[in-house]
Amino acid sequence: MKKNWWKILGVVLVAHALISGLLLDVPRLDILNETIRNLYFHVTMWFGMIALLTASVVYAVKYLRSGNIDFDDKSISFAKIGTLFGMLGLVTGSVWANFTWGEPWSGDPKQNASAICMLIYFAYFVLRNSLQDEQQRGRVSAIYNIFAYAAMIPLLFILPRLSPDSLHPGNGGNPGFNIYDLDIKLRGVFYPAIVGWTLLGVWIATIQFRIRSVSRALEDN
Amino acid sequence: MRRLILLVLLFVSLSLEAQEDGFRVTEESYNDQSVEMADAMRANGKIYVVVAVIGVIFAGIVIYTISVDRKVRKLEKEVFEEKP
Structure with missing residues (x-):
């Protein structure tokens, strides 16, 4: 139980986001209406993805430094759940956009950039599966992981902000969500939701990793 | 068979008679706000139901994930x- 406190914390925080996020008051804004509550679900997916992919690249570097195959297993586990979060972010974003921007895909710079980012990570999984030797696969995919992460940061955080016409808040001359974040009620759900979803993702990643290490031990015997 | 039908009819008539001089459910009891019901689940456009x-x-x-965790x-x- 002592080791699992963070799993419980993650579940409690996400439950808080699900219940308080739907029931507490939110600012009444034009066009957004009640969909501003997606801040607790759609936006947190991306924050969770960044955290999980950061963990993935950290383990990739650790693998390159040590050659310990366990780090490679951790790296792929975090990359998988991080990409899942990203896909969920894309899909939920399309649903949200359909009802606020008028169409699910409006070619918004941030939409395009995050789609490219997903494709880069899909290539990571294809690359991994194409290599047979364990250590070779670990080295090549760890290096690719670093490049993918380095490409993701400008794709998500810099290029959309440079472009003149983005629909996303905080991009292309639009006011950021920070204006709404200043509302203490939104913050009270938004920040715990980020932590909660991230912890949930870490939990799933550790289960993945443990299954991998068990099956590796069985193969070696 | 006849006896059975008779018995059933007897019971039906009994209950009918009992209602006549006892409490009766009318349209008004549906609008009686003095009695508390689970109104919260129907308030605010029933959002509580969705939350539930x-x-x-x-x-x-979560329970499923815990069980997978334990199996691992x-x-x-x-x-x-x-x-x-």
Whole structure:
């Protein structure tokens, strides 16, 4: 139980986001209406993805430094759940956009950039599966992981902000969500939701990793 | 058979008679606000119902994940702790 406190914390925080996020008051804004509550679900997916992919690249570097195959297993586990979060972010974003921007895909710079980012990570999984030797696969995919992460940061955080016409808040001359974040009620759900979803993702990643290490031990015997 | 029908009719008439001079449910009792019901679940456009459904789904997924976690732990114990 002592080791699992963070799993419980993650579940409690996400439950808080699900219940308080739907029931507490939110600012009444034009066009957004009640969909501003997606801040607790759609936006947190991306924050969770960044955290999980950061963990993935950290383990990739650790693998390159040590050659310990366990780090490679951790790296792929975090990359998988991080990409899942990203896909969920894309899909939920399309649903949200359909009802606020008028169409699910409006070619918004941030939409395009995050789609490219997903494709880069899909290539990571294809690359991994194409290599047979364990250590070779670990080295090549760890290096690719670093490049993918380095490409993701400008794709998500810099290029959309440079472009003149983005629909996303905080991009292309639009006011950021920070204006709404200043509302203490939104913050009270938004920040715990980020932590909660991230912890949930870490939990799933550790289960993945443990299954991998068990099956590796069985193969070696 | 006849006796049975007679018996059933007798009981039906009994209950009808009982209602006549006892309490009767009318249209008004549907609008009686003095009696408390589970109104919260129907207030605010029934959003509480949606919250309850989401809560149940989330609880189910969490319980499932916990069970997977436990199964993996069992496997870990078998594989890593019983090495000859």
